[in-house]
Amino acid sequence: MEPGLDWILTRLSQHDRVMYLILYVVTCIVISIGLPLMIVTIYALLYLVRKGQVAPIYVINLLISDIIQLCCMIVLVSNHGTPMAEAVYSCGLMTSVCFMVCISLERYLVIVHPLWYRFKRTIKISVAVCAVVWAFPAVCFLIVFPRVPDKVPLIVLSIFHIIPFPLFIFFLVRSLRTLSSSVSVHSDEKRQIVGTLVVVLLIYTLLFLPTIIMFLLLMADFYSVMFHFMSDMLLSLSPLADLLLYIFIRKQTMGNCLASVCCCKKESNDPTTSAVTVDDI
Numbered sequence: 001m002e003p004g005l006d007w008i009l010t011r012l013s014q015h016d017r018v019m020y021l022i023l024y025v026v027t028c029i030v031i032s033i034g035l036p037l038m039i040v041t042i043y044a045l046l047y048l049v050r051k052g053q054v055a056p057i058y059v060i061n062l063l064i065s066d067i068i069q070l071c072c073m074i075v076l077v078s079n080h081g082t083p084m085a086e087a088v089y090s091c092g093l094m095t096s097v098c099f100m101v102c103i104s105l106e107r108y109l110v111i112v113h114p115l116w117y118r119f120k121r122t123i124k125i126s127v128a129v130c131a132v133v134w135a136f137p138a139v140c141f142l143i144v145f146p147r148v149p150d151k152v153p154l155i156v157l158s159i160f161h162i163i164p165f166p167l168f169i170f171f172l173v174r175s176l177r178t179l180s181s182s183v184s185v186h187s188d189e190k191r192q193i194v195g196t197l198v199v200v201l202l203i204y205t206l207l208f209l210p211t212i213i214m215f216l217l218l219m220a221d222f223y224s225v226m227f228h229f230m231s232d233m234l235l236s237l238s239p240l241a242d243l244l245l246y247i248f249i250r251k252q253t254m255g256n257c258l259a260s261v262c263c264c265k266k267e268s269n270d271p272t273t274s275a276v277t278v279d280d281i
Contacts, residue, residue: 019229027077027236031070034239038063038070041243049123057126058106059246061133062099066239068092073236087141094137094160096238097208101164102129104200107193108171111178151219158215161208168201203241207234 042063045056072089075082109117145153175197179190210231217223 019226023229023233023236024077026233027073030236030240031073031077034070034243035067037243038067038239041246045246057123057130058099058102061130062096062103062242063246065092065095065099066242069096070239090157091137091141093235094140094157095133096242097161097164097204098133098136099130100200100204101167102133104168104171104197107196108175111175111193154215154219158212158219161212161215165204165209165212168197168204172197172201199244203238207238207241211235 042060045060045063048056049060069089069092072085072092075085076089106117106121109121140153140156145156172194175193179194210227211234214227214231217227
């Protein structure tokens with residue numbers, strides 16, 4: 001019989017007990033809110049894919065990876081967690097990071113390399129990219145990690161989570177420079193693209209960066225219970241953050257707010273037809 005919540009709390013100190021209860025409550029809230037909203041959002045995005053749009057494919061796969069994480073979180077908070085559930089959760093987390101990179105890269109290509117993007121963006125290529133993204137974490141956890149020393153997976157995960165951070169910054173800075181000199185893209189389209197890149201960077205910085213720091217501390221043989229709980233709690237919020245990104249980024253008011261935060265230049269409405277078509281995400 002697996003130990004219950006009361007048994008776990010009795011094994012912790014008073015301070016750790018409070019942290020565990022907070023993490024438990026936050027996880028339950030994320031699961032109860034996130035699952036139904038993700039199902040509805042995926043259904044809405046499938047309609048855009050049927051219309052021939054490519055970008056929603058990455059969004060749908062990101063939300064599917066979030067659903068996998070939420071299902072594993074249900075198993076873990078029910079105190080019936082197994083090493084398999086933890087491995088599947090980690091696979092879903094790695095997959096989410098990869099699809100965040102795909103979404104930012106796709107927005108970057110729309111602006112910086114519009115002609116290449118116009119002729120290369122096909123549903124077949126997007127599906128092939130998604131297949132590679134799904135296969136990579138599975139190969140790591142099922143084949144590679146079980147056959148290497150204990151510290152190697154920690155090193156690989158640390159490097160894997162660090163690499164996207166400079167990429168997100170590069171995509172945002174390069175897109176801003178290109179948009180500042182572009183006269184063929186409407187201001188609303190600029191807000192949508194820059195807003196997506198900014199929100200992805202903010203999500204990764206606020207929710208994933210503490211976990212990266214935790215990995216680095218573990219590599220240095222330093223462990224803090226409080227920091228571990230905090231990083232886990234922030235990471236559990238990432239599925240909800242993904243929903244906020246892809247639901248509210250479509251609203252014009254949210255785009256205006258994000259544009260002001262990014263210090264985008266105020267422009268008058270240009271009646272000329274835009275040369276770059278932005279997917280309605």
